Amino acid sequence: MMTKQVRYEALVKALHGDLYRYAYWLCHEKQVAEDLVQETFLRAWRALDSLKDEKAAKSWLITILRRENARRFERKRFDMSEYEEASITDTKSVTTEQELENHWLREKISQLPPEYSEPLILQVLGGFSGEDIAAMLDLNKNTVMTRLFRARNQLKEALEAEPVKRGMYNG
Amino acid sequence: MDDLQFRRAIYADPNNQDADAILAQEQDPSKKQFAQEICQLDEKIKQALQIPVPDDLVDKLILRQTLATHQVQKRKTRVHLALAASVAIVGGLVLNFMQFSSAYHDLGDYALAHVYHEQGNIANNASTQVTLASLNQKMAAFDGNFSQSLGKLLWADYCRFDGMKSLHLVYQGKTSPVTVFIVPKNEQLSFTDAFNDKDLFGSSLEFNRSNIIVVGDKNESLGQWQQSISDTVSWSI
Secondary structure (H helix, E strand, C coil), rough: CHHHHHHHHHHHHHHCCCCCCHHHHHCHHHHHHHHHHHHHHHHHHHHHCCCCCCHHHHHHHHHHHHHHHHHHHCCCCCCCCCHHHHCCCCCCCCCHHHHHHHHHHHHHHHHHHHHHHHHHHHHCCCCCCCCHHHHHCCHHHHHHHHHHHHHHHHHHHEEEEEEECCCCCCH | CEEEEEHHHHHHHCCCCCCCHHHHHHHHHHHHHHHHHHHHHHHHHHHHHHCCCCCHHHHHHHHHHHHHHHHHHHHHHHHHHHHHHHHHHHHHHHHHHHHCCCCCCHHHHHHHHHHHHHHEEEHCCCCCCCHHHHHHHHHHHHHHEECCCCCCEEEEEEEEEECCCEEEEECCCCCCCEEEEEEEECCCCCCCCCCECCCEEEEEEEEECCEEEEEECCCCCCCHHHHHHHHHHCCCC
């Protein structure tokens, strides 16, 4: 019993951040993301004995989280219209150039179609290989690579189309 | 690797470590520059994706799991308690059944077993004798009375006849002692009027509230014993 508890706490500490961020990019709402992570870890706790390989833990948790997210749509028919741009995280007051750029890029990532953003997030944030992502999303590897290519391509084009100077001008 | 292929490969995975992609970068400075640009873009994307995680999320996750576990455990202990109680009840019933149910099917079986058990204790020619008066004193417990002695009574005492208080009489027989039991009627053992094994024969007489069982060897005339018992015994109500 004790060892299971220890394993669980280690799992939470190591992976809750990645999972929360992934959930956030999946649903674009902080509160929903938090709920998703909670549900995911609760399910993970119940099924912890089935997790043999600690290395596979992250993809295992992400698989649970995706299923949880899908269930959310089964339970409640969401209004699937485009989310408000205002709901995109604006966590800190835009002070530095870096944060300004982050904020701008976040919007662009949010605007990517989910089938492009999801593999991108898994690759950049999760550090998964093309094969891993293909397995998790149940796609073939070529499709995943094409979507990754398109995602970056769109972001790069958006970045280049943006005027060099943007943001606030003082004085 | 042509330019388009290279671009696609880098776009799909900026940290591409394929031998082809690395070779292409080394051969062509513009490709190398492109790869670096995309790497920078990726770094920016990474920065952008690193949205802040709520500080208390870890605590919430552990709290929620602890509560869930606690509930499961509570449910489990309740189930365990119920199981333990059931096992205890069943155990008690089984013990009860084993202790208080008889291992013998009928009067005959038990009577024979009882006689064999005591066989060595009393010799047929023993000098002891029990008087009719003391026999009748004992018979009073069964509301019975013998009007005269059936023969030489060697021994008379109460005994447990399959858990029932009964009177055990041993008379001198022709070759071996003849045993007479006076047993209260009971549902547990079914009545058998005659029984035997290879050495001993027995017969039972049924009265209102008691059975009288006679067991003797093949030299005894059980019919005669029965007749004299019927003639001499009387029951007060």
